Amino acid sequence: MIIYLKEIHSGDKIEFSISRKEFNIDELEGMVQCSFVLSKSKKIVRVKGNVVFNYKTTCARCLEHTTLDFNKKVEYIFECETPYIVKGQEIKLIPDEIEKCYFKGDEIDVTPAIRDTILLAIPTKTLCKPHCKGLCPICGKNLNEGDCKCQN
Ligand SMILES: [Zn+2]
Ligand SMILES: [Zn+2]
Numbered sequence: 612m613i614i615y616l617k618e619i620h621s622g623d624k625i626e627f628s629i630s631r632k633e634f635n636i637d638e639l640e641g642m643v644q645c646s647f648v649l650s651k652s653k654k655i656v657r658v659k660g661n662v663v664f665n666y667k668t669t670c671a672r673c674l675e676h677t678t679l680d681f682n683k684k685v686e687y688i689f690e691c692e693t694p695y696i697v698k699g700q701e702i703k704l705i706p707d708e709i710e711k712c713y714f715k716g717d718e719i720d721v722t723p724a725i726r727d728t729i730l731l732a733i734p735t736k737t738l739c740k741p742h743c744k745g746l747c748p749i750c751g752k753n754l755n756e757g758d759c760k761c762q763n
Pocket of ligand 1: 670672674745
């Protein structure tokens with residue numbers, strides 16, 4: 612998703628959705644909804660807002676399909692790729708400890724930053740509910756649906 616800076620003023624709210632194909636993450640369900648407010652100067656663009664997405668996965672204990680809903684607050688800082696130089700000295704506009712992305716000319720590609728947000732949000736191990744009982748190790752029955760006879 613490219614944001615064209617010439618068409619946007621500071622403080623403008625922009626809303627769009629991105630198809631999961633653009634992220635190359637198969638487990639996404641439906642579109643990824645984004646709503647951002649931009650503030651821009653010549654060298655820095657701040658993109659602040661929310662990224663909403665659904666992620667389908669399987670429970671690590673009972674193997675049932677489950678969908679996780681996310682609504683992540685995000686703030687991305689894009690710095691112009693051309694270094695800002697005053698009297699032969701490069702000025703750092705953003706401290707090194709803040710993670711930043713870069714833009715060139717009048718276009719910002721927000722897709723890679725949003726992709727990172729999604730990948731960071733996804734837990735490595737998902738449970739369908741906090742106290743999922745899992746499967747019986749003997750007969751394989753899903754114990755959330757009731758007890759099996761093995762334990763008796
Ligand atoms: Zn489960
Ligand atoms: Zn059993």
